[in-house]
Amino acid sequence: MGPTDMFRLDGKVAFIPGGSGGIGSTLAAGVCEAGAQVAVVDRDGDGLARTCSRMREAGSQPLAIAADLTRKEDADRAVVETVDHFGRLDIVINAIGGGAGKVLFDAEDYPVPEWDWIFDLNLRTTLLATQAAVRAMIEGGQGGKVVNISSVRGQLGINAGYSAYVAAKGAIDSLTRQWATEWAKHGITVNAISPTFVDTPQVAMLLDDPDFKAAIVNRVPLGRVGETRDLLGPVLLFCSEASAFVTGQILTIDGGLTATQ
Template sequence: MSGRSTAFDLTGDVALVTGSSRGIGKTIAFGLAEAGASVVLNGRNEDALEQTRVEFEDHFGSDRVHVAGFDVTSPDAAAAGVANIERTVGPLDILVNNAGVQHRVPMLELDPADWDRVLSTNLTSAFLVGREAARQMIPRGRGKIINILSVQADLARPTIAPYIASKGGLRNLTRAMTAEWAAHGLQINGLAPGYIHTEMTQNLVDDEQFNSWILGRTPAARWGKTEDLVGPAVWLASRASDFVNGQTIFIDGGMSVVV
């Protein structure tokens, strides 16, 4: 804790956030930087990634904002990407596995290629990048891994089977990581957002019938905001959560606890 103002202070830490050019990942990365971390942005869209880098540098300066645009679904790219961060930015203290995609179609019409694409992006990437991060963190005896799940880790609705399977798998991957790595000083936990208003969900917000269902189904009677995840993410990334391991924290306005 020397040199840190509070247990939530991330000053001096290096944080990689996958899928951080927009949406939830971008907001979490911004929140970690506000708490003092140097952030490494990652994403597939080079233009969006560059735009986010410029925006972050305006707030935090170029020395605390970095870009690593590697493919999180490739074992070789994940290994090279994490190694490059360690070499050029510094020891990785925090990993947020946020990269994700959605695909809406009934299961009877689902192309297996789309199933594979969603599982690879949402689940396998967390295994690949998480494993490479752990290889570096374990010898140092500390590290934070935060997996971004979804309320769909516990609940299901029609037409999003690959997404549901991937997020349920990611919840158990979080537990598996804990079982193997907690003894080495790592804390691995999950954040499970409910229905968050982002570019990815804009079409659902615009659907009057679905929007009304969300407002009625959520005790808080609103859509979540990406900012709602920042406090929990900073907590799980900080020393304040050093004895929290293998847990999934639902950020859903109460949706998962009512019928």
């Protein structure tokens, strides 16, 4: 096996919750390019259809699964459909989440309904999708790869009303280490990426404000916000044999932002 072959995913099946989102759709197309077969799972039916038709135009044959992954029965069904269709499940990339900028409140007044919404969107979806996928990996007996999407907010506070989001992403970081510890005996590695701002529809409105964008860019040593493609290399690393002896790690993808803190 040549050194770059270690990053190939031929013969592997990737299960991607949030696979038609801003980040998820780039990752779904990218792991296909690297040789994997992909189940794209999302509750947005139109986005799912658009993402999968773009992937088909590029020559891939994704399985589209409409599901709400805050619901255990949907998560379990999505995994069953994936294994029925492809015969196995090797990789889960958890790309559901976000919402941070929509619900900003002072920490002392952070309202419970918004707290629960952020936790459901970021943590419950990751929990239910991963539990279902990992049960299939354990049953398959061939190991597996879990990749979580956290955020630099899992590590850094910000003076701007983000209590629920930082808590949910901090929990994703902790679960990454906990799951890595518990599932190593099954040959399953668990790692996370932690991006700063990535140019996606979810943050487009914020980045459209030139002053806001300049303030972000000025804090980032590499002098720009992230692009979804910036996440693909690290995700391929964590999905592939190139990271065979790496587990429980959180890789920050932030143009050097946290290095300055």
